Amino acid sequence: MKAEIISIGDEILIGQVMNTNAGWLAEQVNLIGISVVRITTIGDNKEEIIGSLDDAGKRADLILITGGLGPTRDDITKQTLCEYFDSELKFNKQAFRDIEKLFEGRGWQMNEKNKKQAELPANAVPLTNKNGTAPGMWFDQDGKIIVSMPGVPFEMKPMITNQVIPKLSEKLQTDTLYHKTVLTQGMGESWISDKIEDWEDKLPQNIKLAYLPQPGMVRLRLSATGQNKKELEKQVNEEIEKLKNIIPDLIFGYNNDSLEEVVGKHLRNNQATVATAESCTGGYIAHLITSISGSSDYYPGSVVSYSNEIKIKELGVSEDDLEKHGAVSEAVVRQMAEGVMKKFGTDYAISTSGIAGPTGGTDEKPVGTTWIAVCSKEKTIAKKFSFGNNRGRNIRVTALQAMNMLRKMIIKN
Amino acid sequence: MKAEIISIGDEILIGQVMNTNAGWLAEQVNLIGISVVRITTIGDNKEEIIGSLDDAGKRADLILITGGLGPTRDDITKQTLCEYFDSELKFNKQAFRDIEKLFEGRGWQMNEKNKKQAELPANAVPLTNKNGTAPGMWFDQDGKIIVSMPGVPFEMKPMITNQVIPKLSEKLQTDTLYHKTVLTQGMGESWISDKIEDWEDKLPQNIKLAYLPQPGMVRLRLSATGQNKKELEKQVNEEIEKLKNIIPDLIFGYNNDSLEEVVGKHLRNNQATVATAESCTGGYIAHLITSISGSSDYYPGSVVSYSNEIKIKELGVSEDDLEKHGAVSEAVVRQMAEGVMKKFGTDYAISTSGIAGPTGGTDEKPVGTTWIAVCSKEKTIAKKFSFGNNRGRNIRVTALQAMNMLRKMIIKN
Numbered sequence: 001m002k003a004e005i006i007s008i009g010d011e012i013l014i015g016q017v018m019n020t021n022a023g024w025l026a027e028q029v030n031l032i033g034i035s036v037v038r039i040t041t042i043g044d045n046k047e048e049i050i051g052s053l054d055d056a057g058k059r060a061d062l063i064l065i066t067g068g069l070g071p072t073r074d075d076i077t078k079q080t081l082c083e084y085f086d087s088e089l090k091f092n093k094q095a096f097r098d099i100e101k102l103f104e105g106r107g108w109q110m111n112e113k114n115k116k117q118a119e120l121p122a123n124a125v126p127l128t129n130k131n132g133t134a135p136g137m138w139f140d141q142d143g144k145i146i147v148s149m150p151g152v153p154f155e156m157k158p159m160i161t162n163q164v165i166p167k168l169s170e171k172l173q174t175d176t177l178y179h180k181t182v183l184t185q186g187m188g189e190s191w192i193s194d195k196i197e198d199w200e201d202k203l204p205q206n207i208k209l210a211y212l213p214q215p216g217m218v219r220l221r222l223s224a225t226g227q228n229k230k231e232l233e234k235q236v237n238e239e240i241e242k243l244k245n246i247i248p249d250l251i252f253g254y255n256n257d258s259l260e261e262v263v264g265k266h267l268r269n270n271q272a273t274v275a276t277a278e279s280c281t282g283g284y285i286a287h288l289i290t291s292i293s294g295s296s297d298y299y300p301g302s303v304v305s306y307s308n309e310i311k312i313k314e315l316g317v318s319e320d321d322l323e324k325h326g327a328v329s330e331a332v333v334r335q336m337a338e339g340v341m342k343k344f345g346t347d348y349a350i351s352t353s354g355i356a357g358p359t360g361g362t363d364e365k366p367v368g369t370t371w372i373a374v375c376s377k378e379k380t381i382a383k384k385f386s387f388g389n390n391r392g393r394n395i396r397v398t399a400l401q402a403m404n405m406l407r408k409m410i411i412k413n
Numbered sequence: 414m415k416a417e418i419i420s421i422g423d424e425i426l427i428g429q430v431m432n433t434n435a436g437w438l439a440e441q442v443n444l445i446g447i448s449v450v451r452i453t454t455i456g457d458n459k460e461e462i463i464g465s466l467d468d469a470g471k472r473a474d475l476i477l478i479t480g481g482l483g484p485t486r487d488d489i490t491k492q493t494l495c496e497y498f499d500s501e502l503k504f505n506k507q508a509f510r511d512i513e514k515l516f517e518g519r520g521w522q523m524n525e526k527n528k529k530q531a532e533l534p535a536n537a538v539p540l541t542n543k544n545g546t547a548p549g550m551w552f553d554q555d556g557k558i559i560v561s562m563p564g565v566p567f568e569m570k571p572m573i574t575n576q577v578i579p580k581l582s583e584k585l586q587t588d589t590l591y592h593k594t595v596l597t598q599g600m601g602e603s604w605i606s607d608k609i610e611d612w613e614d615k616l617p618q619n620i621k622l623a624y625l626p627q628p629g630m631v632r633l634r635l636s637a638t639g640q641n642k643k644e645l646e647k648q649v650n651e652e653i654e655k656l657k658n659i660i661p662d663l664i665f666g667y668n669n670d671s672l673e674e675v676v677g678k679h680l681r682n683n684q685a686t687v688a689t690a691e692s693c694t695g696g697y698i699a700h701l702i703t704s705i706s707g708s709s710d711y712y713p714g715s716v717v718s719y720s721n722e723i724k725i726k727e728l729g730v731s732e733d734d735l736e737k738h739g740a741v742s743e744a745v746v747r748q749m750a751e752g753v754m755k756k757f758g759t760d761y762a763i764s765t766s767g768i769a770g771p772t773g774g775t776d777e778k779p780v781g782t783t784w785i786a787v788c789s790k791e792k793t794i795a796k797k798f799s800f801g802n803n804r805g806r807n808i809r810v811t812a813l814q815a816m817n818m819l820r821k822m823i824i825k826n
Contacts, residue, residue: 013449015440018433022454027428036426038461039454041435048451055468276717282708283691283699286717290695293772293804300720301727304689304699307713310757314714344723359706391706 001034001172004056007041008049008067008077009151021066021153028160031223032169032177034062044068049080057144062168067151069134071113078121078137081148085141087121095126095135102133124148127163131155138167145171178232179223181212182240183257184250185404189213192220196246199239206232207239215393216400217259249408259403260288266410267298272347274406276302277315277340279327280354280370285399300344305336315339328353328365330382333373337382341375348409349375350402354387356394370398374405376413381405414447414585417469420454421462421480421490422564434479434566441573444636445582445590447475457481462493470557475581480564482547484526491533491550494561498554500534508539508548515546537561540576544568551580558584591645592636594625595653596670597663598817602626605633609659616652619645628806629813630672662821672816673701679823680711685760687819689715690728690753692740693767693783698812713757718749728752741766741778743795746786750795754788761822762788763815767800769807783811787818789826794818 005025011017019041026036037059042048049068056063068077082089096118103110117133120126127136127147132155139146147164149156169176184192189211193200200209206226212219222239224232244251253262267274276285286302289295303314308327311317316339321331336351354370361367368387373380385401387394418438424430432454439449450472455461462481469476481490495502509531516523530546533539540549540560545568552559560577562569582589597605602624606613613622619639625632635652637645657664666675680687689698699715702708716727721740724730729752734744749764767783774780781800786793798814800807 012436013439013452014443015436015438015449018436019452020431023425023428023431025428026426030427036428037456039426039432041452043450278696278699281700282703283696283715283717284703286691286696287694287700287808290697290717290719290769291805291808293770295695296719300718301723302696302715302717304696304703304715304717306703306709310714356703357706392704395700395704 001062002060003029003034003036003062003064004060005036005039006049006052006056006063006065007039007151008044008065009041010043010074012041012067013043021151021156024153024157025064025066025160028165029062029064029168031179032165032172033225034168034172044074044076046076046080046083049077050084053084053146061144063144063146064164065146065148066156069136069148069150071117071133077148081124081137081139081146082121085121085123085139087123089119090122092118092120092124092126092135095120098126098128098135099133102130127159129155130158136163138164140171176227176229176232177223177225178229178236179221180233180236180240181255182220182222182243182251183253183255183259184218184220184247185216185252185259185400186250187218187247189218192218192247192250196243199242199246203239204235207236216397249404252404252407259400259407260292263403263407263410264289264292264295264298266407267348270347270410270413272410273298273300273344274348274350275300275340275344275346277336277349277351278302278304279306279311279336279352280356281352281395281399281402282306282356284395285350285352285402288399288403300346303340303343311336315343326365328355328369328371330371330373330384333371334375334380334382337373337375337380341377347376348406350406352398352402354385354394354398356391356398357389358391368394370394372398372402372405374402374409376409378413381409414475415473416442416447416449416475416477417473418449418452419462419465419469419476419478420452420564421457421478422454423456423487425454425480426456434564434569437566437570438477438479438573441578442475442477442581444592445578445585446638447581447585457487457489459489459493459496462490463497466497466559474557476557476559477577478559478561479569482549482561482563484530484546490561494537494550494552494559495534498534498536498552500536502532503535505531505533505537505539505548508533511539511541511548512546515543540572542568543571549576551577553584589640589642589645590636590638591642591649592634593646593649593653594668595633595635595656595664596666596668596672597631597633597660598629598665598672598813599663600631600660602631605631605660605663609656612652612655612659617648620649620652629810662817665817665820672813672820673705676816676820676823677702677705677708677711679820680761681707683760683823683826685823686711686713686757687761687763688713688753688757688759690749690762690764691715691717692719692724692749692765693769694765694808694812694815695719695769697808698763698765698815701812701816713759716753716756724749728756739778741768741782741784743784743786743797746784747788747793747795750786750788750793754790760789761819763819765811765815767798767807767811769804769811770802771804781807783807785811785815785818787815787822789822791826794822 022039124137136149207224210221283304305311317335337349341349357367370385373382435452481488537550550561620637623634696717718724730748750762754762770780783798786795
């Protein structure tokens with residue numbers, strides 16, 4: 001089955017709004033085995049809409065449309081579709097009830113414009129919009145499926161996930177699809193692919209693996225197709241259990257987990273606390289930890305010790321060691337971590353010291369050289385890394401490494 | 414003049430790579446008065462490329478193509494264009510010299526594949542690629558202009574800015590365009606538009622104003638058209654001088670400046686230093702400041718005082734005041750700022766304390782309630798803000814407000 005995506009909106013054509021919908025949509029339908037052959041962006045213009053629909057219909061069996069469903073006059077997608085199908089607008093009870101429910105939930109009053117939004121082309125099946133007033137529309141006409149959805153990502157995405165994808169799977173009588181993404185931190189894509197090669201080769205035919213690398217992180221997506229969702233879930237989880245035995249330290253979570261969230265949960269479950277002493281990451285680890293609501297329960301704070309003076313005075317780093325080994329050294333990160341743990345009376349601590357770049361490197365310690373330490377009351381682990389030349393990336397990658405080192409220490413404790 | 418954009422790349426159609434090129438390109442040509450009527454994304458497929466070119470040619474005078482110019486076999490744009498124009502590949506001296514230069518600059522050896530990249534359709538005018546080996550191509554055929562560029566943004570963007578836009582302006586004999594963006598922080602879009610209404614109404618006919626809001630920031634873009642670039646620059650700067658008199662405190666920079674960069678420059682120029690004491694921003698201000706290379710010259714560090722205990726012990730905040738007024742109060746942020754300035758011996762300090770949300774609000778202090786203080790040796794200024802419910806946004810907006818308060822204090826000192 002082939003699909004085309006049509007994004008409607010003047011704001012995209014003047015470059016004011018980035019079209020993030022199309023790529024996301026493409027990914028979603030690809031995951032159920034439908035390939036996207038073309039993405040077209042046009043303005044809120046009747047001729048353009050009809051022309052694109054005609055063209056797309058020649059190439060594709062499924063047309064996904066976003067945008068132009070708002071209640072204002074510049075939004076003309078619904079009227080144009082009505083005309084395209086030679087249909088007429090009719091009051092749709094289900095759509096009306098959906099809008100009514102939305103307004104009740106928010107304690108708002110419905111106006112005439114909102115009521116009008118429940119008028120849909122007679123041949124449309126309404127799709128519930130949980131986050132807005134414009135219903136989506138599903139058309140099944142002459143062997144083609146045409147789906148029209150709002151352009152607001154927040155409204156469109158749940159409509160796709162909860163209604164369109166299940167309807168498509170059913171319609172196509174395609175196999176059920178189950179996917180789960182394994183999140184890893186600590187090693188690069190090629191290291192992982194070497195390490196898990198045997199496991200990958202032995203994966204059942206119905207499970208596909210995709211590598212999705214990001215700075216400081218590699219995501220492994222397993223997509224399984226079959227008849228029974230429960231069965232697939234079980235099958236995928238069994239494979240993940242095997243994977244966990246091969247790269248136990250790298251896996252920190254699944255799907256939409258973040259490392260800061262996972263570490264926060266481990267700390268909370270253990271009623272433990274952590275403090276941070278940051279040099280090269282300059283507060284970024286503190287920012288990650290505190291981006292989680294409720295983090296004050298396990299995070300009293302941080303000393304961002306950019307200067308050596310603060311390392312000495314606030315964290316108790318030895319002046320001799322600073323002179324002898326430099327700020328980017330094992331001795332210094334160990335003392336930073338232990339110093340902040342003692343100072344703030346926490347159970348764990350993280351410290352970082354490195355040359356984030358792009359300047360400041362030497363022959364002995366080139367840009368990217370970074371020491372990270374994590375400690376508990378029982379022990380301190382320090383590690384040296386050689387990252388790249390990009391300052392922003394080095395800060396991010398260092399922070400993720402440090403958080404994962406802490407995660408490993410907590411679960412082993 | 415009407416334009417269409419064709420983005421070529423299988424990776425976009427499977428949702429693996431976000432098509433950020435098309436929106437950026439649309440914005441750039443819009444700025445010289447060319448409107449984009451359609452954006453089409455297709456795969457690396459000969460029939461699709463030729464079909465899209467045919468269709469686009471019926472609607473537009475200018476076709477901008479990105480992607481498919483790499484040296485590997487899956488990239489077929491150059492061969493397809495050659496076929497489309499019924500032309501033949503010829504060794505192009507200028508393109509070869511450009512590639513040679515690139516390799517010399519990087520100390521690399523050219524291989525056969527690289528040399529082949531200097532072969533272009535005979536009717537193409539090469540466009541220099543300063544950041545890669547694939548030359549761009551400019552075709553002027555049957556009254557249509559077709560431009561083919563690499564898909565890598567880092568290679569494509571300078572090609573557009575430095576070569577395509579000037580050539581288009583010349584070809585179209587359009588007016589020269591000059592634009593400058595004024596960066597403001599402190600008030601929202603509607604407050605600003607009320608305040609500068611008179612100035613906006615009196616802007617010369619050839620200068621257009623666009624409001625570009627972002628969380629915690631409003632950018633004002635002035636676009637002037639005319640004959641002489643120098644004249645336009647002078648004219649725009651005169652208008653900006655008038656604007657500065659109306660909203661002097663809000664303007665912190667121009668074009669691609671960032672607040673952390675601007676504040677860093679002010680500190681450096683004044684040989685001054687700053688420290689931070691962060692509660693609700695949780696290290697994000699420290700992260701912004703240290704994202705600038707060389708910030709260690711003016712930034713010794715920060716105390717992220719998430720807990721009250723650290724506020725008391727490390728920053729000398731009065732326990733009584735914490736109890737009487739709460740952590741989110743004027744008394745506390747004042748003492749935090751003054752405390753960290755004294756502790757780290759800096760010339761300035763910033764402090765923040767607020768309810769970032771989404772939980773933790775009370776009737777008296779709802780989510781978003783935030784106190785910010787900045788201080789110098791002479792004085793401390795504290796301000797209360799009421800931001801929204803979004804944690805990430807509150808952190809960002811608080812940090813920008815705080816940085817701008819510091820900026821104002823430095824320049825008034």
